Amino acid sequence: MQNEQSTTLTKIIEVSLNEFSLKGFRGTSLREIVKKAGVTTGAFYGYFKSKEDLFDFLVKEHADYIKGIYDQVYSDFSKLSLENQIKQMEDYSSIGLEKMFSYARNHKKEFNLILNCAEGTSFQNFLNEVTQKEIEATEKFYDILKSQGIKCENLDPLMEEIIIKGTFSSLFTLCLLDIPYDQAQKSLDQMFRFYRGGWDSLMHFSKN
Amino acid sequence: MQNEQSTTLTKIIEVSLNEFSLKGFRGTSLREIVKKAGVTTGAFYGYFKSKEDLFDFLVKEHADYIKGIYDQVYSDFSKLSLENQIKQMEDYSSIGLEKMFSYARNHKKEFNLILNCAEGTSFQNFLNEVTQKEIEATEKFYDILKSQGIKCENLDPLMEEIIIKGTFSSLFTLCLLDIPYDQAQKSLDQMFRFYRGGWDSLMHFSKN
Amino acid sequence: MQNEQSTTLTKIIEVSLNEFSLKGFRGTSLREIVKKAGVTTGAFYGYFKSKEDLFDFLVKEHADYIKGIYDQVYSDFSKLSLENQIKQMEDYSSIGLEKMFSYARNHKKEFNLILNCAEGTSFQNFLNEVTQKEIEATEKFYDILKSQGIKCENLDPLMEEIIIKGTFSSLFTLCLLDIPYDQAQKSLDQMFRFYRGGWDSLMHFSKN
Amino acid sequence: MQNEQSTTLTKIIEVSLNEFSLKGFRGTSLREIVKKAGVTTGAFYGYFKSKEDLFDFLVKEHADYIKGIYDQVYSDFSKLSLENQIKQMEDYSSIGLEKMFSYARNHKKEFNLILNCAEGTSFQNFLNEVTQKEIEATEKFYDILKSQGIKCENLDPLMEEIIIKGTFSSLFTLCLLDIPYDQAQKSLDQMFRFYRGGWDSLMHFSKN
DNA sequence: GATGAATGAGCCTTCATTCAT
DNA sequence: TATGAATGAAGGCTCATTCAT
Numbered sequence: 063m064q065n066e067q068s069t070t071l072t073k074i075i076e077v078s079l080n081e082f083s084l085k086g087f088r089g090t091s092l093r094e095i096v097k098k099a100g101v102t103t104g105a106f107y108g109y110f111k112s113k114e115d116l117f118d119f120l121v122k123e124h125a126d127y128i129k130g131i132y133d134q135v136y137s138d139f140s141k142l143s144l145e146n147q148i149k150q151m152e153d154y155s156s157i158g159l160e161k162m163f164s165y166a167r168n169h170k171k172e173f174n175l176i177l178n179c180a181e182g183t184s185f186q187n188f189l190n191e192v193t194q195k196e197i198e199a200t201e202k203f204y205d206i207l208k209s210q211g212i213k214c215e216n217l218d219p220l221m222e223e224i225i226i227k228g229t230f231s232s233l234f235t236l237c238l239l240d241i242p243y244d245q246a247q248k249s250l251d252q253m254f255r256f257y258r259g260g261w262d263s264l265m266h267f268s269k270n
Numbered sequence: 271m272q273n274e275q276s277t278t279l280t281k282i283i284e285v286s287l288n289e290f291s292l293k294g295f296r297g298t299s300l301r302e303i304v305k306k307a308g309v310t311t312g313a314f315y316g317y318f319k320s321k322e323d324l325f326d327f328l329v330k331e332h333a334d335y336i337k338g339i340y341d342q343v344y345s346d347f348s349k350l351s352l353e354n355q356i357k358q359m360e361d362y363s364s365i366g367l368e369k370m371f372s373y374a375r376n377h378k379k380e381f382n383l384i385l386n387c388a389e390g391t392s393f394q395n396f397l398n399e400v401t402q403k404e405i406e407a408t409e410k411f412y413d414i415l416k417s418q419g420i421k422c423e424n425l426d427p428l429m430e431e432i433i434i435k436g437t438f439s440s441l442f443t444l445c446l447l448d449i450p451y452d453q454a455q456k457s458l459d460q461m462f463r464f465y466r467g468g469w470d471s472l473m474h475f476s477k478n
Numbered sequence: 479m480q481n482e483q484s485t486t487l488t489k490i491i492e493v494s495l496n497e498f499s500l501k502g503f504r505g506t507s508l509r510e511i512v513k514k515a516g517v518t519t520g521a522f523y524g525y526f527k528s529k530e531d532l533f534d535f536l537v538k539e540h541a542d543y544i545k546g547i548y549d550q551v552y553s554d555f556s557k558l559s560l561e562n563q564i565k566q567m568e569d570y571s572s573i574g575l576e577k578m579f580s581y582a583r584n585h586k587k588e589f590n591l592i593l594n595c596a597e598g599t600s601f602q603n604f605l606n607e608v609t610q611k612e613i614e615a616t617e618k619f620y621d622i623l624k625s626q627g628i629k630c631e632n633l634d635p636l637m638e639e640i641i642i643k644g645t646f647s648s649l650f651t652l653c654l655l656d657i658p659y660d661q662a663q664k665s666l667d668q669m670f671r672f673y674r675g676g677w678d679s680l681m682h683f684s685k686n
Numbered sequence: 687m688q689n690e691q692s693t694t695l696t697k698i699i700e701v702s703l704n705e706f707s708l709k710g711f712r713g714t715s716l717r718e719i720v721k722k723a724g725v726t727t728g729a730f731y732g733y734f735k736s737k738e739d740l741f742d743f744l745v746k747e748h749a750d751y752i753k754g755i756y757d758q759v760y761s762d763f764s765k766l767s768l769e770n771q772i773k774q775m776e777d778y779s780s781i782g783l784e785k786m787f788s789y790a791r792n793h794k795k796e797f798n799l800i801l802n803c804a805e806g807t808s809f810q811n812f813l814n815e816v817t818q819k820e821i822e823a824t825e826k827f828y829d830i831l832k833s834q835g836i837k838c839e840n841l842d843p844l845m846e847e848i849i850i851k852g853t854f855s856s857l858f859t860l861c862l863l864d865i866p867y868d869q870a871q872k873s874l875d876q877m878f879r880f881y882r883g884g885w886d887s888l889m890h891f892s893k894n
Numbered sequence: 895g896a897t898g899a900a901t902g903a904g905c906c907t908t909c910a911t912t913c914a915t
Numbered sequence: 916t917a918t919g920a921a922t923g924a925a926g927g928c929t930c931a932t933t934c935a936t
Contacts, residue, residue, distance in 0.1 A: 070896080086389045088296040092931060103932075104897050113931065181294045181389040220447065220457050224440045225464055232436030239428065249428050252472060256433055259471025260464040278920075300906060311907075313921050321906065486917080502805045504712040508910060519911075520918050529910065597710045597805040636863065636873050641880055644856030648848045655844065665844050668888060672849055675887025676880040694899075716927060727928075729900050737927065 071109050073099040078116055079171050087117055087175075088182040117175070117183050124165070124172045125185055131161050132195045136202065144210065151203060156254055158199070159233060163250055166237040177234055189230055196226045215265065229257055279317050281307035286324055287379050295325055295383075296390040325383070325391050332373070332380045333393055339369050340403045344410065356418065359411055364462055366407070367441060371458055374445040385442055397438055404434045423473065437465055487525050489515035494532055495587050503533055503591075504598040533591070533599050540581070540588045541601055547577050548611045552618065564626065567619060572670055574615070575649060579666055582653040593650055605646055612642045631681065645673055695733050697723035702740055703795050711741055711799075712806040741799070741807050748789070748796045749809055755785050756819045760826065772834065775827060780878055782823070783857060787874055790861040801858055813854055820850045839889065853881055 077099040081090045092113050096106050110116045135158045139147060166173045180186045200222060207214050236249055285307040289298045300321050304314050318324040343366045347355060374381045388394045408430060415422050444457055493515040497506045508529050512522050526532040551574045555563060582589045596602045616638060623630050652665055701723040705714045716737050720730050734740040759782045763771060790797045804810045824846060831838050860873055 086296070088294070089390055091929080093929085102897050103899095104934085105895070107932070108895055179389075181387075182297050218457065218460070220444075220449065220453070221460050221464075223447075224444045224457065224461060227443045228436035228440030231439035232432045235435045236428075236432050239432075241428065245428070249426070249432065252426070252429055253432060256429075256468040256472050260468035262471075263467025264460060264464050276920095299904080301904085310922055312909085312923065315907070316920060502712070504710070505806055507908080509908085518918050519920095520913085521916070523911075524916055595805075597803075598713050634873065634876070636860075636865065636869070637876050637880075639863075640856045640860045640873065640877060643859045644852035647855035648852035651851045652844075652848045655848075657844065661844070665842070665848065668842070668845055669848060672845075672884040672888050676884035678887075679883025680876060680880050692899095715925075717925080726901055728902065728930085731928070732899060 070099075070101050070105050073101060074106060074109065074116070075120065079120060079175070082117065082120070082175050082179050083171060086179045086181055087113075114183060117180075117185075121172050121175050121180075121185060124169050125176055125188055127165055128162055128192060129195060131158050131165075132199050135161070136199060144206075147206060148210065148212070151207075155200075155203070158196070159229070159254070160250070163233055163237060166234060167243075167246060170238055173234060174238055177238070189227065189234075192230060193223060193227050196230075197222050200226075221264070225257075225260065232257075278307075278309050278313050281309060282314060282317060282324070283328065287328060287383070290325065290328070290383050290387050291379065294387045294389055295321075322391060325388075325393075329380050329383050329388075329393060332377050333384055333396055335373055336370055336400060337403060339366050339373075340407050343369070344407060352414075352418065355414060356420070359415075363408075363411065366404070367437070367462070368458070371441055371445055374442060375451075375454060378446055381442065382446055385446075397435065397442075400438060401431060401435050404438075405430050408434075429472070433465075433468065440465075486515075486517050486521050489517060490522060490525065490532070491536065495536060495591070498533065498536070498591050498595050499587060502595045502597055503529075530599060533596075533601075537588050537591050537596075537601060540585050541592055541604055543581055544578055544608060545611060547574050547581075548615050551577070552615060560622075560626065563622060564628070567623075571616075571619065574612070575645070575670070576666070579649055579653060582650060583659075583662060586654055589650060590654055593654075605643065605650075608646060609639060609643050612646075613638050616642075637680070641673075641676065648673075694723075694725050694729050697725060698730060698733060698740070699744065703744060703799070706741065706744070706799050706803050707795065710803040710805055711737075738807060741804075741809075745796050745799050745804075745809060748793050749800055749812055751789055752786055752816060753819060755782050755789075756823050759785070760823060768830075768834065771830060772836070775831075779824075779827065782820070783853070783878070784874070787857055787861060790858060791867075791870060794862055797858065798862055801862075813851065813858075816854060817847060817851050820854075821846050824850075845888070849881075849884065856881075 074095065078090070078095050081095050081098070084090075090113075092106065093103065095116075096103050106116075110119060135154060139150075139154050142150065176185050176188050180188065197219065200217075204214060204217070232253055233250075236246060236253060239246070241249075282303065286298070286303050289303050289306070292298075298321075300314065301311065303324075304311050314324075318327060343362060347358075347362050350358065384393050384396050388396065405427070408425075412422060412425070440461055441458075444454060444461060447454070449457075490511065494506070494511045497511050497514070500506075506529075508522065509519065511532075512519050522532075526535060551570060555566075555570050558566065592601050592604050596604065613635065616633075620630060620633070648669055649666075652662065652669060655662070657665075698719065702714070702719050705719050705722070708714075714737075716730065717727065719740075720727050730740075734743060759778060763774075763778050766774065800809050800812050804812065821843070824841075828838060828841070856877055860870060860877060863870065865873075
């Protein structure tokens with residue numbers, strides 16, 4: 063009975079993931095969802111307050127997780143001694159991305175919704191928001207360096223935004239591809255090499 | 271009188287650019303457009319066949335231009351002698367992007383529609399389509415190298431897709447920023463340096 | 479210039495005959511008419527007060543003619559001496575139909591409109607109206623007979639209506655066929671024979 | 687409660703029968719229907735897919751029944767022995783019409799829609815279609831006669847069409863009259879006598 | 895929990911007609 | 916006469932949501 067009971071919810075989720083991903087939030091009709099799920103509108107509203115509530119339910123937890131990664135990473139980082147902070151800074155800069163990658167890869171469907179099907183929801187700016195978080199995080203790192211008297215060039219905040227957005231775009235594109243784990247991991251490594259190479263070129267140049 | 275002429279059309283375009291950019295194609299109501307434009311629905315349909323027709327009108331020409339750049343660049347390139355082709359290949363790889371940039375920068379509003387507000391229109395896959403064009407173009411370049419006996423490593427097509435998509439993301443992000451021309455141009459140069467650096471890292475590595 | 483001047487009107491008439499006949503009065507759009515006629519709405523309203531006015535113009539004269547036939551025939555008939563009235567009564571009963579036939583056959587397009595495309599206009603009951611006229615006419619004939627002491631059976635007015643409607647249906651079906659004059663005339667004769675035979679059967683029977 | 691059930695549907699049907707019969711399919715507005723029925727547009731679309739779907743629902747079953755009569759009659763007829771076929775042929779020729787009559791008489795409102803209010807629907811050619819069926823049926827009968835070496839004159843197909851259409855016109859006119867059953871039946875008999883007399887006249891003549 | 899009929903505002907679009915030029 | 920942009924009511928239909936059962 064317990065698993066019978068949740069059939070309604072299960073079907074709604076299953077169908078709505080599919081519908082939203084095909085037609086976007088606005089293009090998806092609730093009546094279509096419940097019809098395809100074989101449930102009634104009334105049943106639907108027993109579980110969700112609204113269409114947006116359903117979308118939130120499918121997606122919010124995961125969006126939050128991604129955004130929370132920055133706090134997590136920063137919290138871990140700040141527990142290190144200053145010496146270690148400086149030593150491991152470079153590693154930490156990619157730790158966040160790696161976490162994102164592995165998390166998003168395990169929730170492909172949901173991230174597809176967030177990234178490509180969220181027009182009309184509160185998630186339509188997700189990529190920009192995460193970009194902002196990344197920028198803030200980067201700035202925090204640099205503040206530490208500076209507070210230690212370590213001189214470092216002024217990164218153009220515009221460049222940061224531009225390139226970080228590209229990085230996320232690449233990262234999520236990779237996440238959403240239907241490829242086996244090994245291949246994805248290998249591609250991710252290459253991707254990191256690519257972007258590190260990019261950053262190096264940029265720094266080098268501005269140093270001189 | 272001359273500048274009064276077709277105020278209706280002018281207002282519709284002006285208002286709809288704004289509405290679409292705020293609410294997306296699907297989220298924008300025609301009635302709202304005409305109300306804000308101070309015209310009637312009937313007047314609207316004197317100029318456009320449908321809501322989608324209006325969106326097309328705002329955007330199609332520019333989307334086509336971008337897609338046409340590849341043919342243009344390739345056509346120019348193929349007129350070069352083989353010797354010059356090989357010599358200038360690296361330049362040509364960025365010419366297309368530069369053209370895109372300057373064009374898109376002059377049509378910010380429209381590209382914002384194409385990139386961020388086109389769910390429900392035929393433009394919703396624009397970025398993917400351009401990515402595919404770029405991939406095809408890249409392949410053509412490599413075919414030339416190979417036909418000249420110049421050995422070059424096999425690029426993982428996945429990596430190509432991932433990084434090219436990121437590149438476009440960066441490029442268009444930059445385009446859409448509200449910054450003065452000089453600054454944008456400088457940022458574009460940096461961006462190119464960044465991405466060239468990235469590619470170099472990737473090649474270098476796979477070579478060894 | 480004179481014939482240039484009327485081009486607008488000519489085109490409107492030509493096109494509207496066609497459009498109305500294909501889609502009926504309600505299904506035909508005025509804008510479609512003027513577009514296909516290559517004229518403007520404004521020009522149209524220079525000639526006609528409304529869409530219905532156009533339909534009337536195309537059709538009214540001819541509908542009136544048909545309805546007027548009864549008065550004509552009766553007027554001719556009443557000029558005869560009583561003796562001749564009685565002698566020629568049978569002939570006169572078909573004279574009206576023959577006149578209708580030859581008139582309608584010369585205005586096929588217009589009668590097609592009246593009969594099959596007039597839903598939504600004042601002509602939508604044309605057939606019933608003509609049927610009523612025929613019934614009235616028949617009654618007048620019989621009154622004459624009766625006034626002369628000639629006994630004749632009471633025709634069931636229902637039967638009259640039913641059969642007269644059928645007769646008109648046949649008559650107009652025949653009119654609208656695309657067949658050469660000779661054939662049509664031959665068919666008309668046969669039709670008369672048919673209906674006279676019908677009436678004879680009916681009278682004979684009710685006599686006994 | 688049971689008779690309260692589906693008041694919405696009942697009201698829609700009742701009102702729409704009336705509206706369609708007054709204004710025709712095209713002239714009838716859905717909004718008017720639902721307003722007069724005291725229901726909402728949404729409720730309407732719970733029962734019908736479209737305005738045309740409603741018209742179909744009201745009418746299709748009955749139109750199909752009429753068209754199906756020919757198959758029915760022919761199927762019965764073909765089960766007779768050849769001898770009986772020839773003997774009863776004359777009877778069978780009217781059986782179909784009688785069935786039509788009694789069926790249509792029981793569904794007056796609906797047949798009024800089919801015959802007089804169907805412009806813009808798939809039923810607008812109903813009378814022609816039934817006429818064609820009757821012509822085909824007649825031809826089948828004659829084929830049987832001929833196959834038995836029974837000589838029979840070639841009926842002019844035009845005459846067939848003209849007269850059959852008239853017959854149907856009469857038949858349906860009779861059906862739609864508001865008269866008591868007995869009277870209608872008597873009129874029908876007379877009508878048959880009329881048309882048989884007509885056919886006899888025609889045959890007789892062409893024989894000589 | 896579940897039902898599903900009902901709500902009614904809102905959608906895009908078409909229409910016959912007007913009117914300043 | 917002719918233009919054709921503009922009118923705005925009305926069209927058929929879909930939507931997310933509610934609620935009595």
